[in-house]
Amino acid sequence: MALIRNVDPITFEVLSHRLxxxxxxxxxxLERTGGTVTTTQQHDYNASLYRPDGDIMAAGxxxxxxxxxxxxxxxxxxxxxxxxxxxxxxxxxxxxxxxxAIHNSDVYVIAPIHFRNELVGWSATFVHxxxxxxxxxxxxxxxxxxxxxxxxxxxxxxxxxxxRLRRDVFDAFTHMTRQPDAVGLDLKCEIAAxxxxxxxxxxxxxxxxxxxxxAVSTEMIHYTETVLRSRxxxxxxxxxxxxxxxxxxxxxxxxxxxxxxxxxxTFDFTGTDKQVSKGINLPYHGTxxxxxxxxxxxxxxxxxKNHGVLRPMSVIAPEGTLVNVKYPGxxxxxxxxxxxxxxxxxxxxxxxxxxxxxKWRNEIVAPNASHRNCRHSGxxxxxxxxxxxxMAHGALDGNGARINKDGVDSGGSYMSxxxxxxxxxxxxxxxLFRRHAKDSAGAGTFRGGAGVESAHTLYDAPExxxxxxxxxxxxxxxxxxxxxxxxxxxxxxxxxxxxTRVQEVMGKNQSPVDISELGGNxxxxxxxxxxxxxxxxxxxxxxxxxxxxxxxxxxxxLVRQDFENGLITRESARSVYGAxxxxxxxxxxxxxxxxxxxxxxEGELKEPE
Amino acid sequence: xxxxxREKLAVVTDSGAQWIxxxxxxxxxxxxxxxxxxxxxxxxxxxxxxxxxLSQLVGHYxxxxxYCPSCGALLDSELVETNSAG
Numbered sequence: 001m002a003l004i005r006n007v008d009p010i011t012f013e014v015l016s017h018r019l020x021x022x023x024x025x026x027x028x029x030l031e032r033t034g035g036t037v038t039t040t041q042q043h044d045y046n047a048s049l050y051r052p053d054g055d056i057m058a059a060g061x062x063x064x065x066x067x068x069x070x071x072x073x074x075x076x077x078x079x080x081x082x083x084x085x086x087x088x089x090x091x092x093x094x095x096x097x098x099x100x101a102i103h104n105s106d107v108y109v110i111a112p113i114h115f116r117n118e119l120v121g122w123s124a125t126f127v128h129x130x131x132x133x134x135x136x137x138x139x140x141x142x143x144x145x146x147x148x149x150x151x152x153x154x155x156x157x158x159x160x161x162x163x164r165l166r167r168d169v170f171d172a173f174t175h176m177t178r179q180p181d182a183v184g185l186d187l188k189c190e191i192a193a194x195x196x197x198x199x200x201x202x203x204x205x206x207x208x209x210x211x212x213x214x215a216v217s218t219e220m221i222h223y224t225e226t227v228l229r230s231r232x233x234x235x236x237x238x239x240x241x242x243x244x245x246x247x248x249x250x251x252x253x254x255x256x257x258x259x260x261x262x263x264x265x266t267f268d269f270t271g272t273d274k275q276v277s278k279g280i281n282l283p284y285h286g287t288x289x290x291x292x293x294x295x296x297x298x299x300x301x302x303x304x305k306n307h308g309v310l311r312p313m314s315v316i317a318p319e320g321t322l323v324n325v326k327y328p329g330x331x332x333x334x335x336x337x338x339x340x341x342x343x344x345x346x347x348x349x350x351x352x353x354x355x356x357x358x359k360w361r362n363e364i365v366a367p368n369a370s371h372r373n374c375r376h377s378g379x380x381x382x383x384x385x386x387x388x389x390x391m392a393h394g395a396l397d398g399n400g401a402r403i404n405k406d407g408v409d410s411g412g413s414y415m416s417x418x419x420x421x422x423x424x425x426x427x428x429x430x431x432l433f434r435r436h437a438k439d440s441a442g443a444g445t446f447r448g449g450a451g452v453e454s455a456h457t458l459y460d461a462p463e464x465x466x467x468x469x470x471x472x473x474x475x476x477x478x479x480x481x482x483x484x485x486x487x488x489x490x491x492x493x494x495x496x497x498x499x500t501r502v503q504e505v506m507g508k509n510q511s512p513v514d515i516s517e518l519g520g521n522x523x524x525x526x527x528x529x530x531x532x533x534x535x536x537x538x539x540x541x542x543x544x545x546x547x548x549x550x551x552x553x554x555x556x557x558l559v560r561q562d563f564e565n566g567l568i569t570r571e572s573a574r575s576v577y578g579a580x581x582x583x584x585x586x587x588x589x590x591x592x593x594x595x596x597x598x599x600x601x602e603g604e605l606k607e608p609e
Numbered sequence: 610x611x612x613x614x615r616e617k618l619a620v621v622t623d624s625g626a627q628w629i630x631x632x633x634x635x636x637x638x639x640x641x642x643x644x645x646x647x648x649x650x651x652x653x654x655x656x657x658x659x660x661x662x663l664s665q666l667v668g669h670y671x672x673x674x675x676y677c678p679s680c681g682a683l684l685d686s687e688l689v690e691t692n693s694a695g
Contacts, residue, residue, distance in 0.1 A: 236612055236620070245690075355615040403616075439660045476666050477688065482659075484616035485683040487672070490662035549616055550683040569661075576660055604652055604674065605681050 003223055006215045012223075015208065015216045016058075016304050022200040023047050023060035029193040030127060035185020037426070039127045042392045042415045047193055049201065050074050050122040051307070057121060057217045059305035064293025065102065065286060065339065068310065070124035072285045073100035073108040073156070080156045088114040091160035091194055093173070093187070095132070096153040097331045102286040102339060103279075104132045104151040104332065105139035109159065109190035113198050115205040120213070123197030125190045129183045130388035133176035134332060137377035138388035140469050141332045142527040145277040150332040152176040160191060178377075178387040224308025228300055229263035232312060234359055237261050240352035244341045244369055246322075247475030248278045248527055254322055254341045258349035267291045267346060268316040269323045278527060280337035281325035287342050288315045294346035298354065298363055333471045333527065336394075340370035340473055344481075351483060366400030366407065366448060366483040366546035370473040371492035372525070374540070376532070378466030381428050381459075389427050391540065392417045394472070396434075398441055398449030398489060398545040400480050406558075407449030407480070407545030409436055409567070428461035432502070432512045437490060437541055439568055443576045444486030444547020445554050450567050451479070451489060451544035455515055457502050457537050465533045470494055470525040479543040486547025487576070494525040497537040515539055552578050552597045556588040617682050618645065636679035649675035649684060656688060 004012050026047030034040040046066035049058040054074035059067040076099045077092050094100055095107040110124040132151030134141045144150050152173060159169050170187065174180035205213050239259045245251045255271035275281040282290075292310055300309050317324035322338045325331055348367040354360045376389040395417035399407035420431045434454040442448035458466065472478070472492065480489035500520035505512045512518060518537060532538050559579035562568045564586070573579045578597035580589040610627075614620045619632045620641055627641035638648040653673050656666035663672075668691065675685040 236610065352615065356612055356620070358613055361613060437662065439662050443659060476669055482686050485674075485686050487659035487686055488663070488688055490660065491665060493665070552683070572660055576658075601681060604654075605650065605676060608652070 003226055004219050005222070007212070007219050011212070012216055012219060015204065015213070016220050018204060019049060019058040019217070019220070020304065022197055023049060023058050025200065026123065026125060026193040026197050027060055027062070029196045030125060030189050033189040033192050034127060035182040035189065036130045036388065037418060038130065038388065038390055039186055039189060041418050042390060042395070044128040044390070044415055045126060046070065047125045047197070048123070049197060050124060051217060052119050052121055054078060054122065055221065055307040056310070057220065057306055064296045065289030066106065066126050067305070068289035068292045069100050069102055069285050070108050070110070070126060073110055074122045074124060076100050077110055077156050083119070086112050086119065087162050088112070088117065089160065089163035090158055091191055092156055093154050093159040093169070094156040096155045097147070097283050097334070098327050099155055100285055102283060102289070102331070102335045103139065104134065104153055105129055106335070107187065107190070109187065109194055111194035111198055113201050115202055115210060118210070120205060120210060121201060121217070123194045123201070125193045127186050127190055129177070129186045130386070131177040131179045131183060133178070136469055136529060137178055137467065138375045138469060139332055140375060140471050141279060141330070142469060142471070142529055144279050144330040144332055147328045147330055150279065150330055159187065165191070179385070220304045221306050221308045224300065224303045224306050225311045227303055228309060229312050231299055231360070232260065232263040232265065235260065235353060235357040238353065238356060240349040242345045242348040244345055245475055245477050246280060246337055246341055246473055248276055248280050248337070251475070252276060252280070252322060254338060254345060256345035256349055258353060260353055263312055265295070265313045266316065267313065269321065270316060270318055272318065272321045272323050274321055275325050275329045276322070277330065279330035279332035280322065280334055280527070281329045281331050282323050282334045282338040282342060283331060284317050284324040286334060286339055287317045287323040290339055290342040291315055291346045294343055294350055298347065298350045336370070336373065336472050337474070344369040348481065355484070362403055364403050364483065364548070366442065366480055366486055366548050368397060368400055368480045368543055368545065369478045370394070371397055371478055371543040372470065372472035372474065372494045372540065374471065374494060374538070375469045376427070376466045378428070379462050380426065381462070383462060386427070393452060393454065393540055393542045396452035397543040398451040398480065400483070400545040401442070401444050401446040401448045401486060401548035403548060404446065406446050407441070409441070409450040410452050411449050424459070428459055428466065429456045430459035431456055432515070432537065436567060437544065438566060439572050440490040440541070440544035441567060442480050442482045442487045442489040442545055442547035443551035443554070444482060445549030445551065447547050447554070447562070448480045448486070448489045448545020451492070451542045453539070453541040455537050455539045458532055458534055461534070465531050468530045468532055468538070470528050470530060474526055480546030482546040483548050485550045487551060488546050489544030490541065492543045493541050495522050495539040496525055496530055496532070497522045497539060498533070499535055500537045502537050503535055551576055552601060556590060556593050560586070560588045617677070617684055631677040631679060631682060633682045634677060634680035636677055646675055646685070648678060650678045650681070651675055659686070
């Protein structure tokens, strides 16, 4: 069967790339016109194009899960409005997690694209707005027990009608938030991005005509599906399982079994724990979206990103569980908890599957069960209130090791992180340090990437405090998991150190880089609200990559380089890697290393007494 | 069909059946579909065996390592809850 039918291959390539370039231009528009750092610097957004029926035509570059969920949003709009109610130049808004969004803060803005009065497609964006009027500023609400406490929910409404902004809708939404100006700017940047999409797609229709454009978008999906299915057929059938424990008032378990039969993948979450009265529950479409994202990054990263990735996969997610929440369960922290948990599980089982294929095993990356993170709210040094200051340190996670190379140090798992100076310029925070955490990378023949640790204290905060929300994947099993003998990365954690000596130390012109010398009362933060007051220090360590293969088989010279670069201690070089680094000349003693490794392995294998 | 199973393990067809074998020493562990982990040499260690920053897991988790019962090749390392370590 031909991979590309009805279109000459060159035209296909040119138009396919042009459609994807439109999604990139939509993203640039969001970044340049957005109202908050989350959009303009941290890239917490998505921008994609859809077929008239809501199938994905061209996915943007950022989040796989939101590409799928925005497709659900298009389908919900089509169900809610009849064809004769959808006019050219309308733009819709939807943020209801029980319909298509993952949590209320992710606001989808969706626009029909008409050509000569015919609906030919849709564009859709999401940005994470800075507030939605939930019980906790910023949206993520650890104390919410129902979705009604998690902010405003719009099930799909016209934000722009026939090209005119509906001020009543715009005001109704923004006035429900603590930061109407910033949220309003974010809504308008989404309108701008959708307008860019519409203009660019219509120009392509004008240039190439509806018949060619329809043929190209049909063939893009067909091509991706065909190639992906052929790749799946190259891999032996089988099933693979993984679990993840999240701590939310007790251990909560997510379970996934992947079954691969021929060219079909089934992600089965049967056995996952029931939903809880805390907002870590994920809607079904979010679960499907995170599975889509895992396939996209492992088996389809080089293909046109579209609905063809979804077609070979199905998802079984029992209702009333952490991966298919039943109304009105709370969901506000779902993305970064169960969502990233699902992403980890899906990635882990796919890696196990790839390991059975000589051809595809080179794509293996040790999976990452994500990190802790926090958001702040409060008044800054200029007297301005912010509901949402995302520390975005997940962008500094260490990546998992691969079959033939180390993971990237602070390579990031998503988003981008502003530099320290920018954060200090805009918020009443002082960074004591932000650096790679020594001994954090999961050991292996190839090690994981080192994650970042940082510590912050208040500086020039008019109220003498700011509020914080702790979210992410809570518990001790987050961070990178080792694979095939490789070790896990250090767990990600957040510690609030109250009433420390930080002011006193800085008063002596000393650099407070060793937090163990700062004293104070330390507490590990679960999912919770908290306050950072004068003299407190907030310590955060993000995820570090898991290792690949036996650490005792790591090239000794690479161990030495890690030691020299400050990523591991001499003691870890010795005890974890069995590498002896000469204290006098700093070189590896190869004979002593061989002997030590033999001794270590024999010791491990000895029968326990 | 012979193919890799994971690092240091392979699936090999022999006498009409598919077996999971150590790729390093060819020791047969079990039939494909059976639990190869049950055939491994199993040892547990404190989490800090994997590095000092795993000290917070002490008391909650153990690092379980699985080796080929014949040649001692390391096949898997996994953190397991203390009360489920076998």
